[in-house]
Amino acid sequence: MKGFVNIIKPLGLSSSALVVRVRGILSRAAGEMQKTGHLGTLDPMATGVLPIAVGNATRLFDMMLQKQKTYVATFKFGMTTDTLDSAGKITIVDKNAEFTEEQIVNAAQAMVGVQLQVPPQYSAKSVGGKRAYDIARAGGEVQLAPKNIELYSISQLSCEDWINKSKGLIEGKTRLEEGEFAFEICCSAGTYIRAIARDMATMLGTVGYMTSLVRTTSGCFSLNNAVTFEQFEGNPLEYLLPTETFTGAFARFDLPKNCAERALNGVKIDCDMPSGEPIAVYNSGEIVAIGEVLRGKLSLNIRL
Numbered sequence: 001m002k003g004f005v006n007i008i009k010p011l012g013l014s015s016s017a018l019v020v021r022v023r024g025i026l027s028r029a030a031g032e033m034q035k036t037g038h039l040g041t042l043d044p045m046a047t048g049v050l051p052i053a054v055g056n057a058t059r060l061f062d063m064m065l066q067k068q069k070t071y072v073a074t075f076k077f078g079m080t081t082d083t084l085d086s087a088g089k090i091t092i093v094d095k096n097a098e099f100t101e102e103q104i105v106n107a108a109q110a111m112v113g114v115q116l117q118v119p120p121q122y123s124a125k126s127v128g129g130k131r132a133y134d135i136a137r138a139g140g141e142v143q144l145a146p147k148n149i150e151l152y153s154i155s156q157l158s159c160e161d162w163i164n165k166s167k168g169l170i171e172g173k174t175r176l177e178e179g180e181f182a183f184e185i186c187c188s189a190g191t192y193i194r195a196i197a198r199d200m201a202t203m204l205g206t207v208g209y210m211t212s213l214v215r216t217t218s219g220c221f222s223l224n225n226a227v228t229f230e231q232f233e234g235n236p237l238e239y240l241l242p243t244e245t246f247t248g249a250f251a252r253f254d255l256p257k258n259c260a261e262r263a264l265n266g267v268k269i270d271c272d273m274p275s276g277e278p279i280a281v282y283n284s285g286e287i288v289a290i291g292e293v294l295r296g297k298l299s300l301n302i303r304l
Helices: 015-030 055-064 103-111 132-137 159-166 193-203 229-234 261-265
Strands: 004-009 037-040 045-055 067-078 079-081 090-093 114-115 147-157 180-187 208-219 251-254 277-285 284-295 297-303
Touching: 004 015, 004 055, 004 229, 015 037, 015 045, 015 229, 037 055, 045 055, 055 297, 067 114, 067 159, 103 147, 103 193, 114 193, 147 159, 159 180, 159 208, 180 193, 193 208, 261 277, 261 297, 277 297
Parallel strands: 045 208, 079 208, 251 277
Antiparallel strands: 004 045, 037 045, 067 180, 067 208, 079 090, 114 147, 147 180, 277 284, 284 297
């Protein structure tokens, strides 16, 4: 069994806990233990697209982590929490906060581009063998190194557009409160949306935090082809997507019968396809590897 499950992570559940549940369901359906892994963490208070790789598709993990992602988020300015999201405790209330809609639009536009982003104190970053959030919960403070990210676009949304784009996944939240604003954010993998709320607030001369988050796309996976956990649980094999869901955009190469065995045993074979791009390699109609051509020779880099 190999492929992907594009599942909607429920609010309040961790990404790792959902993976464990999906693994158990697929293992029971297959009659043997299955290997699974998610392709990018969502915090418990967030919801939306959580692609889960199954079987040998987990070997595509590193390739898939580099794909861009899109979120619909709400930020509240004029106060903040220790975790920079609604799961934390309010630590600062800025009663003198003043900003206009135009300033918010300008701040959003100014953040677009390549930049160094400092991760939140409450994050899964490892510091001296400990998770940053464990140090923060114990009352400590760590200096987290900034990392390169890219924000491709940040667009402010009306309340109606926010509700439509989040597809009703934010339970019990049907309006924006005073000082709260909605945004659609397209960014590189590894971006902390909570940190965007913090940094945008700084540009406005105040503090802020993230009040809700929905991931609407993760690479080739989107809410449009995602399923709820309840749907998946009812008929898991129906919702197992083929490996080609991700590799379908790659150039295809079918191994000739006279050299397929040699190629599968690690021997580089002649190939006149372009160099430097990933190639989906097939044998007898089944995808078996991701390859790359260098100097006219095909190497199978990831075996599927």
